[in-house]
Amino acid sequence: MASPNLSPTSRVILGMIALGKSSGYDIKRLVDDATSNFWPASYGQIYPDLRRLEDAGLIRGESEPTGGRARTVYELTEAGNAALRQWLQSDLERMFEVRDEALLRLFFSDFGPPEQRLEVVRAMRNWHQRVLDQLRKLDPRAAGPQLTWEFGTGLHQWIVQWCEATERRLAAETDKE
Amino acid sequence: MASPNLSPTSRVILGMIALGKSSGYDIKRLVDDATSNFWPASYGQIYPDLRRLEDAGLIRGESEPTGGRARTVYELTEAGNAALRQWLQSDLERMFEVRDEALLRLFFSDFGPPEQRLEVVRAMRNWHQRVLDQLRKLDPRAAGPQLTWEFGTGLHQWIVQWCEATERRLAAETDKE
DNA sequence: AAATGCATGTAAGACGTTACATGATTTT
DNA sequence: AAAATCATGTAACGTCTTACATGCATTT
Numbered sequence: 481m482a483s484p485n486l487s488p489t490s491r492v493i494l495g496m497i498a499l500g501k502s503s504g505y506d507i508k509r510l511v512d513d514a515t516s517n518f519w520p521a522s523y524g525q526i527y528p529d530l531r532r533l534e535d536a537g538l539i540r541g542e543s544e545p546t547g548g549r550a551r552t553v554y555e556l557t558e559a560g561n562a563a564l565r566q567w568l569q570s571d572l573e574r575m576f577e578v579r580d581e582a583l584l585r586l587f588f589s590d591f592g593p594p595e596q597r598l599e600v601v602r603a604m605r606n607w608h609q610r611v612l613d614q615l616r617k618l619d620p621r622a623a624g625p626q627l628t629w630e631f632g633t634g635l636h637q638w639i640v641q642w643c644e645a646t647e648r649r650l651a652a653e654t655d656k657e
Numbered sequence: 658m659a660s661p662n663l664s665p666t667s668r669v670i671l672g673m674i675a676l677g678k679s680s681g682y683d684i685k686r687l688v689d690d691a692t693s694n695f696w697p698a699s700y701g702q703i704y705p706d707l708r709r710l711e712d713a714g715l716i717r718g719e720s721e722p723t724g725g726r727a728r729t730v731y732e733l734t735e736a737g738n739a740a741l742r743q744w745l746q747s748d749l750e751r752m753f754e755v756r757d758e759a760l761l762r763l764f765f766s767d768f769g770p771p772e773q774r775l776e777v778v779r780a781m782r783n784w785h786q787r788v789l790d791q792l793r794k795l796d797p798r799a800a801g802p803q804l805t806w807e808f809g810t811g812l813h814q815w816i817v818q819w820c821e822a823t824e825r826r827l828a829a830e831t832d833k834e
Numbered sequence: 835a836a837a838t839g840c841a842t843g844t845a846a847g848a849c850g851t852t853a854c855a856t857g858a859t860t861t862t
Numbered sequence: 863a864a865a866a867t868c869a870t871g872t873a874a875c876g877t878c879t880t881a882c883a884t885g886c887a888t889t890t
Binding site for chain 1: 745757766
């Protein structure tokens with residue numbers, strides 16, 4: 481009933497449960513399909529968080545075994561519903577974080593030969609192309625609201641195009657010399 | 658001389674030192690100016706890492722006080738130079754990570770009223786617009802190689818435009834009802 | 835019979851930020 | 863005289879991942 485230390489990730493969990501009663505396993509699958517590109521979550525995060533959310537009275541767990549296989553399914557309490565709504569309406573700050581090792585390499589690759597820069601951009605393009613292919617394989621409706629899906633595909637597509645343009649530019653520079 | 662546990666961030670540090678002898682303070686400033694948008698670093702990361710890098714024999718520190726103010730300046734050793742080059746040439750994997758709370762809210766905002774979605778996208782646009790303004794204030798040449806600067810501005814610009822388009826779409830949907 | 839999927843969990847550690855403390859120097 | 867900047871550092875904490883362990887059920 482006490483309400484301490486809810487991690488940022490616990491909000492995804494809360495949200496996923498709001499979309500329908502779920503077990504920890506279910507949540508993991510939902511997250512992988514729908515939000516992992518902008519908010520991943522691991523079992524090591526999910527299960528302890530479920531405990532904390534239950535201790536805080538925001539969710540309620542029920543045992544729903546499938547045959548002899550244990551299974552605990554969670555649903556929101558009234559408090560949990562209120563907490564979710566409150567979060568959705570609160571001001572948002574410091575919300576966008578990126579860690580991109582490719583850009584880091586690009587930044588420092590003035591160090592090496594010019595072909596190295598080209599190599600980095602190529603690897604970068606490949607990576608985002610793969611993410612893009614994977615995103616497109618998903619049925620956007622199955623993965624929840626489509627706005628985020630559109631954003632994801634659009635973003636990676638933009639990056640791929642930037643890489644292509646940059647590769648052409650770098651190739652031209654290399655040829656000149 | 659032993660070479661254990663170098664954090665991902667230690668590579669930024671190594672790279673920054675390669676660009677010129679630097680103190681921990683200098684590195685922090687360089688990172689804030691040049692790479693913080695895709696690879697931030699805090700003092701709590703930098704100073705311990707400098708120790709580890711020195712213990713590993715990749716950098717060498719010299720005391721260069723300014724008046725009575727202590728100051729330790731680092732430069733690369735031959736081993737450090739080799740390590741940097743090796744990193745730049747190695748294959749890169751799992752290099753792009755995003756955490757975006759705005760998208761998370763967008764994803765779950767089917768919960769609340771439709772105006773809430775609009776509100777989230779607006780806040781999102783504001784945030785990226787502010788980042789964009791800040792990036793443009795920087796002289797790209799002062800902030801190191803310009804490729805990463807161009808990428809950053811382009812990316813945030815694309816996001817701002819996506820938000821604008823989405824806002825129009827959402828507004829149109831709201832009017833219809 | 836073996837492999838894959840369902841289901842739950844934990845321990846250890848990697849990684850990073852925040853907040854604090856200290857003090858000298860320079861600028862206003 | 864006060865404020866801002868230079869400079870170094872650490873302790874505590876939050877967050878998250880990795881790797882492991884366990885065992886039932888279903889598919890091949």
